[in-house]
Amino acid sequence: MEFVEKRLTQRAKRGDREAFAELVEIYKDKIFQLAYRMTGNRQEAEDIAQETFLRVFANLHSYDESYKFSTWIYRIATNLCIDRSRKKRPDFSLDQEAEGTEGLDWYSRLSSNDKTPEQAVMTQELQDTVQGALSQLSPKYRSIMILRYIEDLSLQEISAVLQLPITTIKTRIHRGREALRNKLRFM
């Protein structure tokens, strides 16, 4: 996989758009997922994900191939997410209200296959609760928890993405876990 990515990034660097499109295909779900969990909003997540890939394209020439491509793209996406949440802190609560209606359509589509409506609603409630708990974390903790437990990155990878020492990552994961536990312990 890494070899394929290396080839693709080299081709994309030389202006090969087909190679770039393949990179988008490989990473679009991961990046969209990260942005969605960071913002809790589909439209915003899509904007951020698009912006991430446009920045990747514009900065391919400065991408250092000695690092993993995934590290680089996660860094761009995480920074974009954190910047956004900084800018729009005032109407944060409004967002959370809108979230429920917006997510409903999406989740019901996702889980409609093999579950009874009741189960689907249960799952939906649970999903909302988890998303709500994540949203209440400050962005720097939220991003780390998402990278660790939703994107499934190792502590080393997160440390490389955020360019922070691994001890800092560990401390934040500990605190993030405790904060989430306070919200989710009664589920």
Add this chain to the structure above:
Amino acid sequence: MECRESRLLIHEFLDGDIDELANRRLQEHLWSCSECRRHKHELQKTIALVQSTSHVHAPADFTQRVLAQLPAPTKMNLVSLWLKRHPFIAAAAVFLLLMTSSLVASWFESDQMLQVSSNDFDQLQVDRQRKVVVVPEGAVVTGDLIVRNGSVEVQGTVEGNVVAIDGKVFTASTAQIAGDVESIEAIIDWIWYQLKNIGNDLLPFAP
């Protein structure tokens, strides 16, 4: 073990970087302390909940929309793309470019010094003041005589070509020149002369 220490070790345990001794002490403590046991259980449940959030996918047309927003390919890109598709023409173009540029360069590189190239220097009289190279009467020069930045006055015999670059060739009535006489004054002539030479080298049987 105190519960404070146990809480720290629980996190190390969850990160998978607890050492064996500490782990054994933690397990002993958890066995006896229901409070810490519950705490650990809640943390593990929390992780499981976050991990179990359904995986969302980017919209189906996501990639197309990203590609549509990319800046239009620059002229440079288009040129390099075209070159990639037509490698032979590209190679020919590069060859031509290099050749003409080296020819032009060789024209400009030469300074205004009088330069003479011949096999028999001792047969020549060089007048640096007037920038004239004289082949005196009775002298025999074997091979070509090429003079740059000056004129040639031939009174004797040259068994080859006489070429004056940026100069003129004067021949006296006594002159005997076996080869061609050429005086080259303009850059186009220079290039033409070089091309002709290359042609002659490549096609030895050409008239």
